[in-house]
Amino acid sequence: MVWQERVYLDYAATTPVDERVIKAILPYFSPNFGNPSSVHFEGQQAEAALEEARERIAQALGAKPREIIFTSGGTESDNLAVRGLALAERKRRGATRILITPVEHHAVSATAHQLEDVYGFKVEYIPVDSHGQVDPDDLRALINADTALVSVIYANNEIGTINPIAEIAKICCEKNVPFHTDAVQAVAHLSLDVESLGVTALSLGAHKFYGPKGVGALYLRRGTSIVPTQTGGAQENGLRAGTENIPLIVGMAEALSLVLEDLDRESERLRTLRDRLIEGVLESIPRARLTGHPTQRLPNHASFAFEHVDANLLLMHLDHEGFACSSGSACKTGNPEPSEVLQAIGLTPQWAMGGLRVTLGRGTSQDHIERFLEVLPQVVEKCRVINRVS
Incomplete structure (x- = not known):
């Protein structure tokens, strides 16, 4: 076969890593290879890089640094939000209903159904129209005091539809129900100011915006109760155990800054x-x-x-x-x-x-x-x- 050149038209699946991001990453493999939990100089260098990245991502989202939890990607962020918030709300007030849409990414829907199958929650669907979009009034009719969590995708990975996230978040806030949105596809293209959106939690993954694979973040509004789903060390304020991947986290922060500039x-x-x-x-x-x-x-x-x-x-x-x-x-x-x-x-x-x-x-x-x-x-x-x- 003879091609003029291959044409890549699958940017929703993944994006090439920006060369400027690669340049930012490399020093943190070596010589700045320390563990951010170590107290010595090398550890302090790594911790400084970690916290600078946290501040940059928080600033990009209109959040506070303490509200950013680093993960291995969008899927883990979705898992932590859906499972962690639902379990916390059941513990806090006995709520057992989870509301999602039928067009969620499987990182959300499969997690919700595991909570139903294993933990006794009840999953119900907020309907979508023929464009895959939620009508906030439909959510208003479904949400009640037994609702532990609402999760609605910001922009659909398969059909591209954008949901009215700020309106949905307002309804959840009125009912005192945590609201999570999977914003993985939205990051490179839409405003993600968490104060304007009003969300409780928001997921992102770096490889969708010209950053490296294997790293992501969860925004979690300060003061929100959540049960950690990965336990061990006290990293990420005790919410996500495991040594942070400093090179990739640095790369994610650089990638996000660059994509927002343009x-x-x-x-x-x-x-x-x-x-x-x-x-x-x-x-x-x-x-x-x-x-x-x-x-x-x-x-x-x-x-x-x-x-x-x-x-x-x-x-x-x-x-x-x-x-x-x-x-x-x-x-x-x-x-x-x-x-x-x-x-x-x-x-x-x-x-x-x-x-x-x-x-x-x-x-x-x-x-x-x-x-x-x-x-x-x-x-x-x-x-x-x-x-x-x-």
Whole structure:
């Protein structure tokens, strides 16, 4: 096969690490390799780097440094928030209901269901509309004194829809119920001022905003009760045991600072490319539909469903043509299943099996979009022919 170049269109899955971030990280492998819990000079150097990173991330979020807990990534942050807050609220006031949406990342939904299966909580769903968005009035009708926790994703990883987080947080505050949001996909593109949002807890992961994999953070509002889910040492104010990964934490702080410096300009550039992509796909491919909200969506995020197309096959053919994308379908080899998110927004299996997520980033150009629009209609038609034959 001959490619002009490979085109990466899967920035929602992960992003390349910024070279400036790599430069910031390297000294903390060596020579500044100390353990921040050690009292000697090397340990003090590491602790200073840790606390400087904490202050930088807190400032970026409009938080206090003590409200930042470092974790191994967005998944652990979600786990700590959902499990830790729910257990604390049951201990504090006997609350046993957990409210989530049917379009949460599995780091939230699987944790909630484990709490139901193992710990006796009851999980209930806040409905979403055909765009995957929550109506705050629906939450208002569900929340009550027995609600231990509400968790609603800020911006959906699969379909890009943005939720009215500040309105949801206000309802939770009125009812004195902790509110967590998974903001992993939102960090590189949306405002995350925690005071304006009014959230109790907010999760982020560095590799979604040009930082390293394997590191994340949880914002936890000061004074909030939470049960640690990783125990041992007294790191992170006793809320997350284990020696902190100083190189990656330093890298996350640098990456977040850099992405926020250019947030407005880059979001506008990506929004223009995204809109061209959406327009081109819907004009050129029959039986195609946009999934997620048409306007209240991430500026870099375009997602589609194609009737009678197998998403795995579509991705394979796109990869063969030199394009890296993702599917909206949670397909397993030999056992394809329709996407839970696409079914939750009302798509039938013949549509939900054909999900495609195209996410843009710093390396995406107008030429990449035009080349993709040349190739995609042919690939979709090829997949439909194969589907008819089989």
